[in-house]
Amino acid sequence: MARYIINRLFQAVIVLIGVSIAVAAMTEFVPGDPALAILGENASPDAIAALREEMGFDDPFWVQYGRFIERLLTEGSLGTSLRTNREVLVEIGDRLPYTLMLTFGAVGLSTVLGITSGILAAVRRGKPTDMAVLVGTTAGLSVPSFWVALLMIWFFSIRLGWLPVAGAGTWQHLVLPTLTLALPSIATKSRLTRSAMLEALGQDYIRTGRAKGLRERRVILVHALRNALLPVMTIVGLQFGALLGGAFITEVIFGWPGVGQLAVNSILQRDFPVVQGTVLLVTVGFVLTNLIVDILYAWADPRIHYA
Amino acid sequence: MLADLEHRRLGRRDFVQRAGALGLSARATAMLLGTAGVAVPASVMAAAQEQGGTMRFAVTTDPETLDPQVTTNSAAYTVFDMIYSTLIYQDLDLTFQGLLAESWEISDDNLNVTFHLREGITFHDGSPFTADSVRYTFERLQESGSRSPIYEEINKITAMEVVDDRTITLTFSEPSATFMNAISNGYGGILSESAVAEAGDEFGRVASGTNAWTLEDWQTGSLVTLHAFEEFNAAPGYYENRGRPYIDSIEYKVIPEAFTQVASLETGEIDAIELTATDVPRFENDDRFQIFTSRTTGINNLGLNPTRPLTSDVNVRRAIAHAIDRDEIVNTLFEGGLAEPVYTALPPSIQGYSAEIEEMAPHFDLEEAERLLAEAGWERGDDDVLVKDGEQLAPVLYTTTSTANGQIATLVQAQLRKVGIDMTIEQMEIAALLEFAITGEHDIILLGYNWNEPDALYLFLSSDRLESSNQARYSNPEFDELVRQGQRTLDHEERMAIYYDAQKILIEDMPWVPLYMPITKTAVASRIQGVDIFPTGGLLLNDAWVAD
Numbered sequence: 001m002a003r004y005i006i007n008r009l010f011q012a013v014i015v016l017i018g019v020s021i022a023v024a025a026m027t028e029f030v031p032g033d034p035a036l037a038i039l040g041e042n043a044s045p046d047a048i049a050a051l052r053e054e055m056g057f058d059d060p061f062w063v064q065y066g067r068f069i070e071r072l073l074t075e076g077s078l079g080t081s082l083r084t085n086r087e088v089l090v091e092i093g094d095r096l097p098y099t100l101m102l103t104f105g106a107v108g109l110s111t112v113l114g115i116t117s118g119i120l121a122a123v124r125r126g127k128p129t130d131m132a133v134l135v136g137t138t139a140g141l142s143v144p145s146f147w148v149a150l151l152m153i154w155f156f157s158i159r160l161g162w163l164p165v166a167g168a169g170t171w172q173h174l175v176l177p178t179l180t181l182a183l184p185s186i187a188t189k190s191r192l193t194r195s196a197m198l199e200a201l202g203q204d205y206i207r208t209g210r211a212k213g214l215r216e217r218r219v220i221l222v223h224a225l226r227n228a229l230l231p232v233m234t235i236v237g238l239q240f241g242a243l244l245g246g247a248f249i250t251e252v253i254f255g256w257p258g259v260g261q262l263a264v265n266s267i268l269q270r271d272f273p274v275v276q277g278t279v280l281l282v283t284v285g286f287v288l289t290n291l292i293v294d295i296l297y298a299w300a301d302p303r304i305h306y307a
Numbered sequence: 308m309l310a311d312l313e314h315r316r317l318g319r320r321d322f323v324q325r326a327g328a329l330g331l332s333a334r335a336t337a338m339l340l341g342t343a344g345v346a347v348p349a350s351v352m353a354a355a356q357e358q359g360g361t362m363r364f365a366v367t368t369d370p371e372t373l374d375p376q377v378t379t380n381s382a383a384y385t386v387f388d389m390i391y392s393t394l395i396y397q398d399l400d401l402t403f404q405g406l407l408a409e410s411w412e413i414s415d416d417n418l419n420v421t422f423h424l425r426e427g428i429t430f431h432d433g434s435p436f437t438a439d440s441v442r443y444t445f446e447r448l449q450e451s452g453s454r455s456p457i458y459e460e461i462n463k464i465t466a467m468e469v470v471d472d473r474t475i476t477l478t479f480s481e482p483s484a485t486f487m488n489a490i491s492n493g494y495g496g497i498l499s500e501s502a503v504a505e506a507g508d509e510f511g512r513v514a515s516g517t518n519a520w521t522l523e524d525w526q527t528g529s530l531v532t533l534h535a536f537e538e539f540n541a542a543p544g545y546y547e548n549r550g551r552p553y554i555d556s557i558e559y560k561v562i563p564e565a566f567t568q569v570a571s572l573e574t575g576e577i578d579a580i581e582l583t584a585t586d587v588p589r590f591e592n593d594d595r596f597q598i599f600t601s602r603t604t605g606i607n608n609l610g611l612n613p614t615r616p617l618t619s620d621v622n623v624r625r626a627i628a629h630a631i632d633r634d635e636i637v638n639t640l641f642e643g644g645l646a647e648p649v650y651t652a653l654p655p656s657i658q659g660y661s662a663e664i665e666e667m668a669p670h671f672d673l674e675e676a677e678r679l680l681a682e683a684g685w686e687r688g689d690d691d692v693l694v695k696d697g698e699q700l701a702p703v704l705y706t707t708t709s710t711a712n713g714q715i716a717t718l719v720q721a722q723l724r725k726v727g728i729d730m731t732i733e734q735m736e737i738a739a740l741l742e743f744a745i746t747g748e749h750d751i752i753l754l755g756y757n758w759n760e761p762d763a764l765y766l767f768l769s770s771d772r773l774e775s776s777n778q779a780r781y782s783n784p785e786f787d788e789l790v791r792q793g794q795r796t797l798d799h800e801e802r803m804a805i806y807y808d809a810q811k812i813l814i815e816d817m818p819w820v821p822l823y824m825p826i827t828k829t830a831v832a833s834r835i836q837g838v839d840i841f842p843t844g845g846l847l848l849n850d851a852w853v854a855d
Contacts, residue, residue, distance in 0.1 A: 032738030036745075036775070039454060040379035042758060042766045045774035047453055054453075083371045083380070085511070094527035153570050165570045166562045168529050255562040257369075257528030264563070265368055270738050 001298070005291070012287040019283045023276045024065040027057060034082055034270040055082060068276070078280070079273035081266075088277035092259060096281075098168055099258035102251070103243040105174060106181035111236055114186045115229070118193025123220060125198065133190060140187030149180045149253045166255035177254040181247050185239055189232055196228035203227075230301055237293035244285030356553045358535075360853025362835055363577045365562040369528045372511035375496040376452040384493055386531055386559055390431075391496025391516030394422055394441065395487060396543045397759075399842060401658060403487045404544055407436060407497055407517065417482035417797050424473045428541055430499035431515040431522075438475040442467045443500040445477075460489035482795045484802055485762045492759075517541065519552050519849060531559040546849040553837075553852035572596075578832040579846065587643025590830040599829045599840035602656040605763070606649050607755035609704070609719065609820040610779030615750045617702045622683040624817040627751075628669035629676035630726045631719060637823050640714050646823040652764060652813050654824040656843050659761030659806035668814040668821075676726045685727070693727035701729040702750035707737045715822065716753055744778040752778050755825070759843060761806045765790040768818060781818035 027034075035051040036043065052058055056067065071077050078088035121133040156176060157165045163172050200206065201224050209219045244259075251260035259278055266274035370383035375391055378384075394408040405411070408422040428436040448461045455461075463486065466478040479486070489495060502515035514522045519542065520533035535552045542549040560577060562568045569586055571577045582590055582598075590596050609631070611624045618624055633648035640646075650668040653659045669675075680693060680700075688694030692701065704719065706712040716732045723730050730751070735743060744752055756767050756776075766772060769790050770782040789809040796802040813819065829846065831838050837851040 031742055032736065033742040036741050037738045038379070040456060042456060042756075043775050044459055045772065047458065048775055050453060083378075085372065085377070091527075098528075150566060153567065157574050158570055161574065165574055165576055166567045167560050167576070169526075252563045253567055255529070255560065255564070255567055257526070257561065261528060261561075261563065268736075268738070 001295075005295070008291050008294070012284075012291070015287055016280065016283055020068070020276070020280060021065060023279045024068060025061050026275070027064060027272045028061040030270075032270045033057075034272060037270045038082060078277045081271055081274050083266075083269060083271045083274075088273050091262060091274055092277055092281060095257055095259045095262050098256060099244065099247075099251075099260065101174060102177055102181065102247060102256065102258060103240060105178040106185070106243060106247075107236060107240050109178060110182040110185040110189055110239075111232075113182070114189025115193050115232060117186070118190040118232075119197055119220065119225065121190065121194040122197035122201065130194075133194070137187035137190050140183045141191075143183075145180055145184060146249050146253060148183055149176070149250060152176050152179060153253075168255075168257055173254075173256075177247070177250050177256050180250050180254075181243065185235075188235060192232050192235060193228060196231055197224055200224040200228045227301070230297060233293055233296055237289040238286075241286035241289035242282070244282065244289075356548075356837065356850075356852040358551075358553050358852075359555050360855070361556045361558055362554050362579075362848070362851070362853065363558040363560060364579055365568045365571060365577045366531075366559045367561075367563050369561050370531060370559075373514040373522060373525075374511035375494055375498075376448050376455050377511070378454060379456055382559070382561075386533070387496060387514065387516075388493035388518075389520040389533055389557065390514045390518050390522060391493060391498070392518040392541060393491055393493070393495045393497065394424075395491045397488070397491050398543070399545050401842075403491055406541060406543060407441075413797065418479050419476055420479075420486070421470070421474060421476045424475070425541065426473060428517050429538055430502060430517055431536055432499055432502040432505070434499050434501045436497065436499075436517055437472045438469040439472075440497050440500060441475050442469055443503075444496075444498045447498065447503070455494050457489040457492070457494045460486055482797055484797050485760055485794055488760045488762075520557060523556065529561055533557040533559075542849045546847065548850050552849050554835075554848065557848075572830060572832070575832065578835050579829055582643070582645075582828045582830050584640070584642045584645050586830075587645065587828055591643070591828075595833055596830045597833060597838070599831060599838070599846070600644075601827045601829070601840045601842060601844040602647075602654075603757055603825040603827060604654075604656045604759035604843045605755055605757035606652070606654050606821050606824050607715070607753070608652075608822055610752040610754065610781075611818055611820065612747060612750055612752070612780045613782075613816070613818055614747055614780050615702075617700060618750050620683050621816060622679045623685075623700070624820075625669055626676040626679040626683070626726065627723065627728070628817050628820045629672045629679065630723055630728070631820055631822070632671045632722055633822055634671070635722070636715060636718055640711065640718065641823070641826075643828065645826050645828065647826060649821045649824045651821055652768070652810055652819055653761055653806065654821075656824060657759060657761060657763065659764075659803055659810075661807050661810060664807065664810045664814060667811070669817065673726060680726060687727055690729075691727055692729040699729060700727065701731065703731050703733055704751040704753055705733045705735060705740060705743070705749040706753035707740055708734045712753055719753070741778070745774060747780045754778055761802075762790070762794060764806065764809055764813075765794060768813070779818045781816070783812060783816060786812045786816075 033052070034055065034057060035048045039047055039051060056064060068079065071079060080087055081091055084091065117133045121130045124130050153165050153176065156163045163175050167173050206219060206224055209223050247258070248260040248264055250256070251258045252264055259281065262274065263278040266278065366382040366385055368380065368382045370386045371378045371380040372383055373387045373390065375387045392406055394406060395403045396406045398404045407425055407428060409425050411420055411422045413420050422441065424436070424438060424441070430436060445461055445464060445467060448455060448458065449464070452458045452461065460483065463479050463481060463483050464477050465480045468476045470476060496516055499515045503510050506513045512525065519536055519539045521536045523534040524532040534556045535554065537551055539551045540549065562571060565583060568577070568580050572580050591598050609627070611618045611627060613619055637646045637648050650665045650670060651660060685693040685695045685700055688699065692699050694700070704716055706716050713734055720730045720732060743749070756763055758766060767776050768779065768781050769777065769787050771787070773780060773782065786809055789805050793802055793805045793809065796805060827844055829840060831846070834853060834855045835851055836854045839847045839850070841847060
């Protein structure tokens with residue numbers, strides 16, 4: 001097991017190097033000159049040329065990449081923001097707690113509601129409950145999240161006045177963005193749980209369990225669910241990894257000060273070091289959560305062994 | 308009503324509210340109070356304008372920094388402009404008046420300016436404001452302010468002599484007519500040397516100026532809170548209250564999305580926003596809000612690139628100017644009066660605007676457009692598109708991805724189609740577009756500018772700026788000479804005559820087809836009383852108070 005983990009971590013480093021090269025190349029290929037973007041509409045040609053040189057963007061990208069790696073290894077720094085002149089790690093660090101709050105909230109809520117509704121739909125297959133879940137999940141999957149966000153603002157904030165529209169600081173601020181992020185993935189998880197449960201419930205060991213006189217509750221929640229949860233776990237892991245990099249649209253709509261909002265701003269303003277930092281963060285998030293999911297697989301499914 | 312006030316049966320606040328109901332602006336009301344010749348007793352004033360409360364604004368991004376010398380970020384400007392004050396300010400009539408400076412003299416050769424500074428002003432960190440503060444501020448800008456929009460202007464200073472604590476003389480390499488404007492905006496905010504030294508690298512995350520508001524708290528990406536500066540005593544002359552603001556604190560919430568900003572205004576989470584066309588009617592008819600109108604110091608225009616084959620012929624450029632119906636653009640796309648048609652490069656909101664030039668400039672006239680195109684040798688061919696030497700008159704217009712620009716481009720496309728010009732539209736994200744524009748591979752570019760000085764002509768149309776802000780790629784030595792001369796001419800009349808001549812060249816060469824001057828309507832919650840707006844934008848808050 002330990003060897004497996006070390007192996008996977010080694011692979012993770014290779015992925016990170018690949019991604020960091022791709023992101024460094026971005027400064028070369030993405031249109032839009034950071035110097036021009038920073039200096040604004042009335043900058044003089046001299047000022048633009050001077051800033052370009054100061055920022056080193058005239059150098060070929062492998063020279064820039066070399067600088068990036070050197071700084072990372074010697075100073076443990078991802079560079080400084082072209083805009084605020086603060087360390088990229090500090091910029092991300094300021095936002096990460098908010099993104100984590102949203103990530104745990106959305107993943108937690110969607111996992112609980114998704115699995116519960118999925119089990120209910122599977123157990124009551126073909127009954128009104130199943131139909132209701134089907135309709136709900138279809139809606140959840142097909143309605144775009146920005147639209148849900150706007151609708152919820154209109155209903156809960158403007159009409160009812162229950163929840164604040166934008167910002168952060170109180171638990172009320174967390175409700176709408178969490179719901180917006182959770183809704184589509186409740187649907188995914190619910191459907192996945194339902195089909196996996198149905199498959200599991202049709203297996204021989206379930207019939208054996210029932211024949212042995214186990215209570216139905218135990219058959220469903222212990223024997224069937226443990227096997228049905230494997231694919232759901234993968235989805236939870238992926239979603240967690242993706243959300244760590246910030247929920248771009250949701251954070252922007254609700255003015256939530258997380259990594260997603262930082263990333264969107266940095267892309268628009270060509271603040272490449274910060275873009276690089278947030279992309280690397282997403283990558284690390286993905287790689288780590290995938291690793292954790294794989295390890296959990298071994299725990300949940302005794303048939304899987306890691307050499 | 309005035310009689311009521313004389314008998315002191317009405318508090319000032321009641322008066323202002325009633326005046327508001329009669330449709331008088333706060334400024335008109337203030338004038339009325341003045342003409343009534345009534346000294347409003349301090350007790351009445353205090354009853355009406357109690358200290359306290361919070362006013363909340365939205366900004367679309369987190370301020371990049373609150374160091375006024377190293378950024379052009381608009382959220383940053385909005386906030387640091389409240390914290391730092393300048394030597395001089397621009398009055399409502401656009402003339403310059405003393406703020407931290409009491410007065411100034413300009414030497415006969417126009418190369419020296421001596422500022423006499425006000426006494427008794429302290430920075431937020433408690434250090435005194437002196438001539439050394441001015442010297443330090445400008446020296447720091449020269450040294451490390453290359454990102455500041457006024458960097459070039461400050462670099463015209465070749466020597467600074469601190470005569471005494473209250474007097475400083477600046478010497479210039481050449482006379483500068485734009486210097487006063489440069490140091491009157493927030494980028495010229497005076498810094499406290501001790502505060503900068505103490506903050507070190509953290510300066511910009513902390514701030515200390517002499518203006519009415521101190522930085523209290525900054526939650527990255529979310530909220531900046533300012534508090535009234537108790538010792539504040541240097542408000543511009545257009546305020547009645549020259550001391551500490553009545554409002555206790557101001558919050559700037561970071562809300563990037565326009566819809567969310569509007570929703571936040573409706574729920575009362577913020578107190579003011581600039582309205583978009585679709586929201587104007589709704590808020591104008593809602594008595595929970597007051598609407599303030601201001602003009603933009605700039606225009607949106609079509610840049611016709613004279614270096615491209617299709618737009619190199621001046622007759623084609625003039626024909627395009629005649630084919631565009633500005634009234635149609637303004638009436639269909641800017642409901643609620645959010646734009647005014649313009650025909651000159653300098654709109655009425657900027658000094659140097661000339662009604663005479665406007666009269667002479669090409670107006671909407673389809674027949675004249677067709678005549679000019681025929682004169683240039685273009686004839687209708689297939690699909691009614693103009694053809695000359697086997698080539699169709701089919702230019703490409705580039706603009707940003709904004710919805711408004713997309714709509715304007717589409718309307719321009721339809722208008723040009725009527726005279727046989729088959730224009731296509733390319734939309735690019737703004738940063739990509741600005742970089743692309745420097746290559747000069749566009750026939751037409753739809754963009755706008757915002758600059759409160761006739762020097763805008765130099766910045767956006769002189770050949771010195773071909774590698775940056777002159778996106779129309781216009782180059783005319785005669786014009787260049789005039790706008791450079793405009794920068795050096797301090798005499799107002801003489802200077803305005805220069806810009807008259809420069810604009811006369813423009814309406815002949817037609818590198819720009821001016822389309823409209825944007826108008827801003829700002830909705831402010833009624834609970835905030837006594838607010839007014841600067842004619843070219845910016846809420847005036849020192850007389851304002853929270854009325855709930």
